[in-house]
Amino acid sequence: MASTSPGTTRQEAERAFDHVFRIAEAAGFHRSEIVYVDLAFLDLADVGEVNALYGALFPEGRRPARTIHQAAALPFGGRIKVQAIAARA
Template identity: 60%
Template sequence: MRQFVSFGEGLPQWSSPISHAVVVDNMCYLSGQLALDSEGHYVSGSPAQEARLAFDNLFRALKAAGFEPSDLVFVDIAFTDLAAVPEVNEVFAELFEAGRRPARTIYQVAALPFGGQIKVMGVAIRESRPGHVQ
């Protein structure tokens, strides 16, 4: 059974015909998130500020799909400039507990929508929790 998550509290409203997340059984596949406010407007800032907002949006999509940030097993981060990696690494270290950080890829792209600097996406797996119906 599949669940398509297009709307949720605080999620950016997109004009693109896509879902924020798709849940298949105990897995959640998350679309790329940018530094967008809930109206879908790009919020320009430092790489760290954009990464925080992009991760906030990723976490909102997780919540709307019934998952938690601790369920993330893989995160993909696209940068328009790899010089921002150390700054974003600090954000990543703040968001994810040492010893329980998801696997990750990083790479540089020529451009991102809205002129963004950072895009994050991921995959989460929900482990069985007492009282949780899958």
């Protein structure tokens, strides 16, 4: 299946996080209220470039918990899938 999201894994991750932040905002949350992120990679060799993005998006000391795992395939030929949970204390 051909990818419908051209670009690098980092570019896909930037778009995915932008979508996550917009969805959280529409639900009344701020990105600082994201408490958990699940990252599924097609290729774990791409973790490093997304780690740099993750560090830029979430300030040190306020980074959400996360899991990273590899998937055999992702929808629409994607390289990364991002899921997040936001919560208030």
